Amino acid sequence: MPIVPLSNRASLVGPHEFYLLKILLNNSDSYELIPKDIIEEEIDLNPSQLDFYLSKLLKLKLIYHEKNLGKDSFKITFSGIDVLSIKKLYEMKILKSLSTVIGEGKESVVYMGYDFDENPIVVKFHRIGKTSYKTLRRKKRTLQGRKSWVRLSIENAESEYNALACLWENRAYVPRPLGLGVNAVAMEYINGKPLFKTDLLEPSRVLDDILSTIRISYVYCKLSHNDLSPYNVVMDTERNIPYVIDWPQASRASEDSLEKDIRHILDFFRNKYDINREINDTLSYIRD
Ligand SMILES: Nc1ncnc2c1ncn2[C@@H]1O[C@H](COP(=O)(O)OP(=O)(O)OP(=O)(O)O)[C@@H](O)[C@H]1O
Numbered sequence: 001m002p003i004v005p006l007s008n009r010a011s012l013v014g015p016h017e018f019y020l021l022k023i024l025l026n027n028s029d030s031y032e033l034i035p036k037d038i039i040e041e042e043i044d045l046n047p048s049q050l051d052f053y054l055s056k057l058l059k060l061k062l063i064y065h066e067k068n069l070g071k072d073s074f075k076i077t078f079s080g081i082d083v084l085s086i087k088k089l090y091e092m093k094i095l096k097s098l099s100t101v102i103g104e105g106k107e108s109v110v111y112m113g114y115d116f117d118e119n120p121i122v123v124k125f126h127r128i129g130k131t132s133y134k135t136l137r138r139k140k141r142t143l144q145g146r147k148s149w150v151r152l153s154i155e156n157a158e159s160e161y162n163a164l165a166c167l168w169e170n171r172a173y174v175p176r177p178l179g180l181g182v183n184a185v186a187m188e189y190i191n192g193k194p195l196f197k198t199d200l201l202e203p204s205r206v207l208d209d210i211l212s213t214i215r216i217s218y219v220y221c222k223l224s225h226n227d228l229s230p231y232n233v234v235m236d237t238e239r240n241i242p243y244v245i246d247w248p249q250a251s252r253a254s255e256d257s258l259e260k261d262i263r264h265i266l267d268f269f270r271n272k273y274d275i276n277r278e279i280n281d282t283l284s285y286i287r288d
């Protein structure tokens, strides 16, 4: 079966299949592979109905099947949790439709979408461990106290959403957070280009704007970005504002990570625009 786009897969899923996906999601902290009898206990369907809906979800690749210890067992796939996020954001009246992929990183897939007024928005789906998913599937059958990739992806989305919410409330230049799906963050679409692809007319002012966002994150939100780079700044070319994106790894602020972030961004402005700022002066500005 050809790969059906995520948005189409979401629209092919009916109420029983959603309920099944939720059961698989809710059990994913306890089981790496969820035995069919656990599913049977939690849903009011006869065996042939259950098989029908499970096979539909399998065809859509929203769940995965394997025999484990002689028992039919299942687990939700990344696309499965993505579909639950799409439904949640739809019900919250945040996301009306999903469009194309605009970015793909190691641990996320970023889509463009539209809200109910047809304005473009961004939906970032967190997928922790997606590169090692196959090996994980082959090697590890029990969780043994490990957090599941489902849990890690959910926590990353929550952490990015909470960071954006604090930053936005404190008037930092970040995309406005619109809502949290299961593993997805919906946010304002910034119409622009990554900083490393832009030739700035006022580089010094742009650097000040970035540093002021980092200051807000450090002083008011107790966060440090942890991956600040010209790849994670989108220049809104019309309004000439640098938006700092990609906050899932922002943890409680630490001096080390702050210094690393600042060095990275100062190096970029020194090399490309010949702007020399003292690291210690910059750090003092950010801390106070
Ligand atoms: N709010 C936004 N508006 C416009 N474009 C965005 C927005 N958020 C993300 N993008 C685009 O998607 C790309 C990837 O986004 P982001 O940096 O947040 O994730 P990532 O790099 O894939 O994450 P990871 O660090 O997990 O690999 C960005 O480089 C940018 O081009």
Ligand SMILES: [Mg+2]
Binding pocket: 105, 231, 232, 246
């Ligand atoms: Mg990034």
